[in-house]
Amino acid sequence: MLRVGINGYGTIGKRVADAVSAQPDMELCGVAKVSPDYVAIGAVEAGYPLYVVDETRIEEFREIGVDVAGTVDELVEESDVVVDATPSGIGAENRSLYERHDTPAIFQGGEDATVAEVSFNARVNYDEAEDADYVRVVSCNTTGLSRLVAPLEEAYGIEKVRATLVRRGGDPNQTGRGPINDAVPDPVSIPSHHGPDVQTLFPKLDIDTIGLKVPTTMMHVHAINVTLENPPASEDDVRDLLAAQERTIMVPEYARIDGAGTLKDMAADAGRPRGDIWENCIWEESVTLQGSDLYCMQAIHQESDVVPENVDALRAISGHLSGPESRSLTNETLGIGFGGLRDRPVKRLDTQTADD
Numbered sequence: 216m217l218r219v220g221i222n223g224y225g226t227i228g229k230r231v232a233d234a235v236s237a238q239p240d241m242e243l244c245g246v247a248k249v250s251p252d253y254v255a256i257g258a259v260e261a262g263y264p265l266y267v268v269d270e271t272r273i274e275e276f277r278e279i280g281v282d283v284a285g286t287v288d289e290l291v292e293e294s295d296v297v298v299d300a301t302p303s304g305i306g307a308e309n310r311s312l313y314e315r316h317d318t319p320a321i322f323q324g325g326e327d328a329t330v331a332e333v334s335f336n337a338r339v340n341y342d343e344a345e346d347a348d349y350v351r352v353v354s355c356n357t358t359g360l361s362r363l364v365a366p367l368e369e370a371y372g373i374e375k376v377r378a379t380l381v382r383r384g385g386d387p388n389q390t391g392r393g394p395i396n397d398a399v400p401d402p403v404s405i406p407s408h409h410g411p412d413v414q415t416l417f418p419k420l421d422i423d424t425i426g427l428k429v430p431t432t433m434m435h436v437h438a439i440n441v442t443l444e445n446p447p448a449s450e451d452d453v454r455d456l457l458a459a460q461e462r463t464i465m466v467p468e469y470a471r472i473d474g475a476g477t478l479k480d481m482a483a484d485a486g487r488p489r490g491d492i493w494e495n496c497i498w499e500e501s502v503t504l505q506g507s508d509l510y511c512m513q514a515i516h517q518e519s520d521v522v523p524e525n526v527d528a529l530r531a532i533s534g535h536l537s538g539p540e541s542r543s544l545t546n547e548t549l550g551i552g553f554g555g556l557r558d559r560p561v562k563r564l565d566t567q568t569a570d571d
């Protein structure tokens with residue numbers, strides 16, 4: 216049984232805690248939190264031992280009826296591996312804490328690549344994490360790009376990737392975030408951090424990324440052009456290749472899903488926890504081949520696509536299951552593969568009787 220501690224219990228931390236709890240080979244030792252608030256109450260209601268980051272605030276937790284199991288130091292000592300899901304930059308500061316206890320750690324994509332020995336995606340380089348003590352799961356957009364690049368690179372070879380990332384302005388609970396009524400180049404300089412980040416997984420890949428932020432909390436949306444070295448005969452071959460990927464959903468035209476909002480609505484209807492969508496959602500109609508240029512658009516749920524990657528990173532770093540075994544166990548326990556759509560035929564609306 217792998218004993219896992221979560222340091223930083225926010226958007227990513229609470230989802231990883233739930234995912235770890237669902238694994239038959241893992242035990243959640245507890246979660247560490249800074250402030251006594253509704254999220255702390257939720258952790259205790261979920262039955263997770265709660266540890267405090269700042270010892271002087273223990274009484275504040277007790278005042279709102281939250282039992283404290285100990286300090287973050289104790290959590291790190293008790294854990295075989297820690298998932299650090301603290302805000303960008305704090306993870307790097309925490310590395311000395313993990314070193315002091317000789318506890319391996321998984322960091323998140325908000326940290327620089329230098330925080331860990333390996334930047335990680337379960338589909339791309341699971342085996343590289345096996346000898347590491349410190350691993351970084353790449354950011355949500357980078358995870359989404361890498362899941363798309365991996366099968367295309369293997370099947371056709373890639374000459375060049377150009378991707379425009381329309382990034383959600385903030386998460387639903389980030390009330391202080393903007394933009395409110397704007398579309399903001401972010402960053403205005405090119406490339407955004409995502410291209411170099413994808414290269415931490417694919418060092419030889421030629422990729423340019425451009426980012427901008429828009430006022431939505433739903434999902435990120437990517438518009439992507441990949442120049443293939445050996446393009447297939449038809450774009451249906453690409454659709455079939457992408458449909459066969461474990462953490463990809465092809466969104467068919469007949470489902471009439473016209474945007475990120477409808478995807479989120481479907482996830483809620485399907486009863487997914489928090490309306491999460493762990494998979495890349497690629498609009499089937501957007502997959503277009505013009506000579507060797509492939510185009511497509513995909514939506515990435517920023518709050519959840521890295522969650523299965525964290526679970527696999529935990530197994531990779533502890534070395535007790537192979538990549539395929541870990542991915543398949545993670546997919547099965549979380550329910551990855553979207554209810555109604557995952558196993559449906561790839562089919563265009565114009566081949567059906569239009570009733571609309």
Ligand SMILES: NC(=O)C1=CN([C@@H]2O[C@H](COP(=O)(O)OP(=O)(O)OC[C@H]3O[C@@H](n4cnc5c(N)ncnc54)[C@H](O)[C@@H]3O)[C@@H](O)[C@H]2O)C=CC1
Nearest residue numbers: 223224225226227249268300301302303323325355517518
């Ligand atoms: N939210 C997103 O869309 C995604 C975030 N990430 C990355 O995941 C990491 C965490 O991001 P979020 O979960 O969004 O942040 P968040 O702000 O929702 O959660 C971070 C939590 O850590 C706590 N915290 C702050 N300082 C701490 C400390 N010293 N020790 C322990 N806990 C501390 C905060 O109070 C908060 O509860 C970042 O590196 C981010 O870039 C990666 C993919 C997607």
Ligand SMILES: O=C(OP(=O)(O)O)[C@H](O)COP(=O)(O)O
Nearest residue numbers: 324325354355356357382384517
């Ligand atoms: O990892 C993320 O995005 P990113 O891949 O654009 O860095 C998350 O959506 C967090 O992004 P944020 O830095 O806008 O909070």
